[in-house]
Amino acid sequence: MKILYVTTISNTVNAFLIPHIKMLIEDDNQVDVAFSIKQEPALTLKQSDCNIHNIDFNRSPLNLSNIKAYKQLKELIKEGQYDLVHTHTPVASVITRLVCKNLRDIKVFYTAHGFHFFKNASYKAWLLFYPIEKWLSKYTDTLITINKEDYETVQEKNFKMKKVSHVHGVGVDLKQIEKQTVSQKKYYREKYSYSESSFIIFFAAELNNNKHQDLLIHAVDKVKDIIPNIKVIFAGKGPLEKDYKNEVNALGLGQYVDFLGYCEEVNDFLVLSDLVVATSRRExxxxxxLEALAVGLPIIATDVRGHNELVKNGKNGFLVDVEDEKRLAGSIIEIYNDKKMASKFGEAGQKIVKKYSLDNVLMELRNVYGG
Structure with a gap:
């Protein structure tokens, strides 16, 4: 089978989809990729004889360059004689399905990595995104959702795709994740010059409005006198990096907060941490x-789709409302004060994460392709 993977930017393939493509190639498929090259495509793609096509997608749906992208993709798909096009990410997936809607001999798979409309989303989000996704569903042979809420929504709302499948995320390679031990925690703290006595919170994500790191910054301001040895480490870059740094300085939190920037050693920092916090507005x-659960850490996360599928309140962490910095601060203090509870949370998380393993997800994807 000849397959084309389409994403808006190359970063998505590099970060999440290389194992999926590798699986398909090992199963004797020809796989090509199409995206806007922002990050140099992974060497694995070049070594696998994938044809790499640069398409001028823009992440802003109203950007006029997407007209050009539509034309480029239409020409590529017509000339490529593909049996199946598998699309990811919102802009690329809208354009891909518009291109393919009258091409009868091509199957279209679409993996939704979290619809912009969801329970408790704004009226505006439902008004803008829901009609588009429902309309385009009729040009989708197989819709793949990665969380239960989206899977249930498309059925409740009578979306028109031929088939819907639920896959447990993009997969986390548990064999490549180092679990936390006392000795390794100490080793990485020494390596990166963090004190053994510090209570370290780690948060890896792009610094943007959706990830909402300012909620954690304000929570730290509330707990710094109770937990004077607190240290928050933000890994990632993003459009709000300068704003968040200014906020930290304005609150006098410089000694409590580190900004790593882009970080390839995420697993190292997870191992040296005591707690992971995630404050997204949407996921x-x-x-x-998933990586934090695999390492064996307790989690505090905002109570939104995706988070509340992985974090079970009081079992492997705590869930807090999206704007409740007081509850976030209180949850941090609870975990700081109760090391036994934190350890139980970590153990429970390692059990929960098993069904999201890369091996399990690849098996689920094989079933989807085979179906």
Whole structure:
């Protein structure tokens, strides 16, 4: 089978989809990729004889360059004689299905990594995104959702795709994740110059409005006198990096907060941490939490789709409302004060994460392709 993977930017493939493509190639499929090249495509793609096509997608749906992208993709798909096009990410998936809607001999798979409309989303989000996704569903052979809420929504709302499947995320390679031990925690703290006595909170995500890191910043301001040894480490870059740094300085929190910028050693920092916090306003099924669960850490997360599928309140962490910095601060103090509870949370998380393993997800995807 000849397959085309389409994403808005190359970063998505590099970060999440290489194992999926590798699986398909190992199963004797020809797989090509199409995206806007922002990050150099992974070497694995080049070594696998994938044809890499640069398409001028823009992440802003109203950007005029997407007209050009539509034309480029239409020409590529017509000339490529693909049996199946598998699309990811919102802009690329809208354009791909518009291109393919009158092409009868091509199957279209669409993985939704978290719809912009969801329970408790704004009226505006439902008004803008829901009609588009429902309309385009009739041009989708198989819709793949990565969380239970989206899976249930498309059925409740009578979306028109031929088939819907639920897959447990993009998969986390548990064999590649180092679990936390006392000795390794100490080793990485020494390596990165963090004190053994510090209570370290880690948050890996792009610094943007959706990830909402300012909620944690304000929570730290509330607990710093109770937990004077607190240290928050933000890993990631993003459009609000300068704003968040200014906020930290304005609150006098410089000694309590570190900004790592882009970080390839996320597993190291998870191992040296005591707690992971995630404060997103919207999620699909977040890899940062899956990795933290695999390491064996307790989690505090906002009570939104994706988070509340992975974090069971009082079992492997705590859930807090999206704007409740007081409850976030209180939850941090609870975990700080109760090391036995924190350890139980970590153990429970390692059990929960098993069904989200890469091996399990690849098996589920094989079933989807085979169906």
């Amino acid at each position: 699909g099924l977040p890899v940062n939490i």
